[in-house]
Amino acid sequence: MKRKTTKEIIAESYLELAAKKSINKISVVDIVENCSMTKPTFYRYFKDKYDLISWLFVRATKENLDRIGTDGCAWIDTLLDGIRCYEQYRKYVVNALKHTSGRESFINIMNETEIEFIELEIKRKLGQDTVPENLSAIVKIYCYGSGQYICEWLMDSRPAPCEMVAEALEACIPDALRPFLCE
Known part of the structure; x- marks a missing residue:
């Protein structure tokens, strides 16, 4: 079984949120809270x-x-x-x-x-x-x-x-x- 990378987990979190609300209303905090990660973890993989x-x-x-x-x-x-x-x-x-x-x-x-x-x-x-x-x-x-x-x-x-x-x-x-x- 292939495990998901941290980057993939963050991306899935974003996709879940984007299915429910406008992107301009989704914050990095929303994304990381949705997948139980931290902001520093998000910024390790993405600029924004x-x-x-x-x-x-x-x-x-x-x-x-x-x-x-x-x-x-x-x-x-x-x-x-x-x-x-x-x-x-x-x-x-x-x-x-x-x-x-x-x-x-x-x-x-x-x-x-x-x-x-x-x-x-x-x-x-x-x-x-x-x-x-x-x-x-x-x-x-x-x-x-x-x-x-x-x-x-x-x-x-x-x-x-x-x-x-x-x-x-x-x-x-x-x-x-x-x-x-x-x-």
């Missing part, structure tokens, strides 16, 4: 609650993004898995987007995470340690646009089906990135 939210996001999406380039995993499958992950955490993400001053930092972290994983795939396929500047710019533009769209989709009271969102994101992949993501 926004750092915790970001860690949860990165952790949830990393598994899906790590599949990029593995045998039998098409980019559309990776996109669909990612969108389903957002769907699974919709109430927490929407809560973060609506009720925190950390909206921009959350979007930035989302973009940075996606940029990092796409650039890793480009480096892997090119056999290089760096991504050419022109490709890096294209990756950023694609991720910024898709990140904004995903946030709007999450906030929509009647969101489109996950499959439609994934198909739209795949259709928008710039031609320069297709050899790295779609082949």
Whole structure:
């Protein structure tokens, strides 16, 4: 049986609270009291609650993004898995987007995470340690646009089906990135 780390216990405490109330009303004290930890323990692992939210996001999406380039995993499958992950955490993400001053930092972290994983795939396929500047710019533009769209989709009271969102994101992949993501 795998034991949970202190970091995971703190994160679960936050998720329990975020399911019940607005994120801007959740304090670090609330989080640690909910899991019988102390504030110093929280700060040993996270800078603040926004750092915790970001860690949860990165952790949830990393598994899906790590599949990029593995045998039998098409980019559309990776996109669909990612969108389903957002769907699974919709109430927490929407809560973060609506009720925190950390909206921009959350979007930035989302973009940075996606940029990092796409650039890793480009480096892997090119056999290089760096991504050419022109490709890096294209990756950023694609991720910024898709990140904004995903946030709007999450906030929509009647969101489109996950499959439609994934198909739209795949259709928008710039031609320069297709050899790295779609082949």
